[in-house]
Amino acid sequence: MRFVDEFRDPGLITKAVEEIHRLAQPGRHYRIMEVCGGHTHAIYRFGLKDILPEDIELIHGPGCPVCVLPMGRIDDGLALAQKNGTIFAAFGDMMRVPGTHGSPFEHKARGTDVRIVYSPADALQIARKNPKRHVIFFAIGFETTAPSTALTLMHAKREAIRNFSVFCNHVTIVPAIRAILDSPDMRLDAFIGPGHVSTVIGCRPYEWIARAEGKPVVTSGFEPLDLLQSIVMLLRQLRAGEARVENQYKRVVPWEGNRAALKAMAEVFELRPHFEWRGLGFISQSALRIRKEYADWDSEQRFDVPETRVADPKAAQCGEVLKGVLKPAQCKLFGKECTPEHPIGALMVSSEGSCAAYYNYEYRKTASLVTEISSVA
C-alpha cells in the first residue's frame, strides 16, 4: 500500500476512483487529453490507466518542450555554436536530443564547448565569468520557462553584458491545443489542462476551448489524487452536458496567472507570425521571439542562422504520437531501433516524452504499483 499511504488521504483516492466509475456512462467512450508532459509522466508512473474504466482513454498531448522542437532548430543552434570561442549552454533535457549531425552531447565529444545549465541565469553567469567568449543559451520551454529567460535577458541588458545571447525556442501552449482540435483525425472530449504553465498564464486562456469548442478543461496538479479529481470534474461536466474551465490546482494556480511573469514576457518577447512544431507543422502565433529592443541579446538577430529544415527519419512516427493519433507502441521503431538508450525521436529522450514514459513504465512493466492501487480501488 505504499502508493496510497504516501499521498494525501488514501480514502479520497478510493472515493475518486469509485466516483469515476459511477460517472462514466456505459457505452460511451471518453477521450481525454492531458496536455502537459509532466502529467503524462505521472499518469504512467502511477499506473492510473489501470484503475480507470476501460472506456476512459487518456491521450498524451504536445506539452513536452523537448519533443515539439523540430530537428532543424537543434541543427541551427549547434551551427551557431561552431563559431570560434562560442559556449553553447542548454538544459540537460536537450543534451541527448538528436540533431542531423548528432546531439549536443555528441557535438561536445567532437570539441564544441557545450555546457549543461539548470537555469538561464547560470548561462548568463558563465558569460560574466568568460568575458572573452560568447555564450549562447539555447532556450526551450512553454510559458512556465519563458518568464525566466525574459528576466535573464533583462538582467543581461541592465548589466550590459554583451557576450551573451539567447537562441529562443519558447513556444505557447494554446495555439498547439487549437492545432490539435483543428486536426481532422482527432476527436477529443475534454482536456486536463497543464499545471505549471497555468501558474503563469492562469486559466482564462483556455476559456475559448470550453466556449467555442464545447470541451471542458480542468487545470490539474500532478499527484494521483489531483489527476483523479480532475477526471471526476471533467466527467461531471460531460455528464451534465456542460463545458467550463475549472481549476483543480488552486493551491498553486491563480485564476489570473502571474502578472509579474506575464509582464516580463511582454517586455522581452513578441509572438512569431508562425513557428514549426515537430509533428504539428507550422502553427501561426505559436512561439515567441525576442523583441528588437533586445536584438543585441538575440542569437537570431545577431548571427546568421542557417534556417535548416529537416524531415524526421522516415519510419519515425513522432508526429502522430505527439498529436495523440498513435500510441507510442504503435510507432514501428518503438522498442526496436528507438529506445531511451538509443533515442531516434525526442519523445524517447525526455522523461516527459510519451514514448519514454510508456517505455519505462508500461513496456518494461517495472511499475508494480498498479496492482497495489487496483486492490484499493
Next chain:
Amino acid sequence: MCLAIPGKIVSLVPDEPHLGVVEVTGVRRRVDLGLLVEDMPKIGDWVLIHVGFAMSRISEQDATEQMQLLTMLGEGEAAMNEVRGYGLEERGDFRTGEKHRLGTGKTPTVQ
C-alpha cells in the same frame, strides 16, 4: 523539466533584492525571486522553483507533498542535482559568512 521543486526561503541577499537563498533538503542555493515581485516571499516562506526562479508561493504542506511527488516520480535525485547545479552561489553568498535567520518547520527530504 515541467515539474517544480519546493524550497524554503532562508535568507534574502542584501543589495540584490531580486535574489533569495532557498534551502531544498539541506542544500542551499540562490534563486531569482523576480517573478514574485507582486507578492514577495519572506524568510521562512515556501516557494516552487523552476529553472532557478521561484515561480509561486506555496504552503509548507504543499512543499512536503511536492517533494514526495518528485521522489515517487523517480525525479527526486534529478531535482537535487538541479538544485546543486544552480550556479548563482558563486558571487559571494552564504558560504562567505553571511548569517541566516532560519525559519521554523521541517524541510522535506528525498528518500
